Amino acid sequence: AAGVIQSPRHLIKEKRETATLKCYPIPRHDTVYWYQQGPGQDPQFLISFYEKMQSDKGSIPDRFSAQQFSDYHSELNMSSLELGDSALYFCASSSRGSGNTIYFGEGSWLTVV
Amino acid sequence: AQKITQTQPGMFVQEKEAVTLDCTYDTSDQSYGLFWYKQPSSGEMIFLIYQGSYDEQNATEGRYSLNFQKARKSANLVISASQLGDSAMYFCAMREGPVRGGKLTFGQGTILTVHP
Numbered sequence: 001a002a003g004v005i006q007s008p009r010h011l012i013k014e015k016r017e018t019a020t021l022k023c024y025p026i027p028r029h030d031t032v033y034w035y036q037q038g039p040g041q042d043p044q045f046l047i048s049f050y051e052k053m054q055s056d057k058g059s060i061p062d063r064f065s066a067q068q069f070s071d072y073h074s075e076l077n078m079s080s081l082e083l084g085d086s087a088l089y090f091c092a093s094s095s096r097g098s099g100n101t102i103y104f105g106e107g108s109w110l111t112v113v
Numbered sequence: 114a115q116k117i118t119q120t121q122p123g124m125f126v127q128e129k130e131a132v133t134l135d136c137t138y139d140t141s142d143q144s145y146g147l148f149w150y151k152q153p154s155s156g157e158m159i160f161l162i163y164q165g166s167y168d169e170q171n172a173t174e175g176r177y178s179l180n181f182q183k184a185r186k187s188a189n190l191v192i193s194a195s196q197l198g199d200s201a202m203y204f205c206a207m208r209e210g211p212v213r214g215g216k217l218t219f220g221q222g223t224i225l226t227v228h229p
Binding site: 042043044045048100101102103104 | 159204222
């Protein structure tokens with residue numbers, strides 16, 4: 001079965017650079033979530049979209065923005081990167097048809113140097 | 114206050130035995146969902162099991178079962194017949210708010226080590 005696809009899997013950026021993460025949800029899933037997991041921490045919710053509209057917002061820095069496109073894929077844009085942005089970034093998706101369960105992608109490892 | 118509490122930072126179990134990972138939650142919502150995820154050292158977040166607040170029966174998925182005690186606000190994960198590949202971090206999480214877009218709040222996690 002198709003899963004949540006995230007790209008790139010790994011990226012290294014320098015401070016003050018910009019990074020863009022992409023997420024392709026499971027087909028027919030209408031909701032996308034973004035999470036950030038720092039080293040040794042639990043995942044923290046950043047933002048979610050339902051049917052291409054922002055649904056909920058968590059502790060997402062103003063330097064970050066996200067959107068969901070007409071094909072339901074989503075992108076997380078991170079600007080003016082800081083060392084503290086180094087983390088594992090997860091995208092997840094869900095739909096009523098999947099029994100309200102939320103499936104995660106394999107994550108994108110961002111290292112800021 | 115913590116919405117999801119996992120009081121066991123680490124647990125050890127012998128291969129083929131059962132283990133229970135504890136999770137308590139705090140919410141004033143009537144409708145919510147409880148999830149367990151497994152995170153191996155490679156980093157991916159693997160969905161294990163889901164329990165809705167209105168589900169009367171405990172959820173089961175293969176070797177995983179969720180011991181849901183609503184009055185006590187607990188949602189413990191039971192893994193039967195542990196395998197070496199079960200060694201990983203386990204997160205309990207709760208979804209409040211709207212079903213569509215409702216965010217997950219995670220507990221601190223429990224590291225499970227399965228001994229041969």
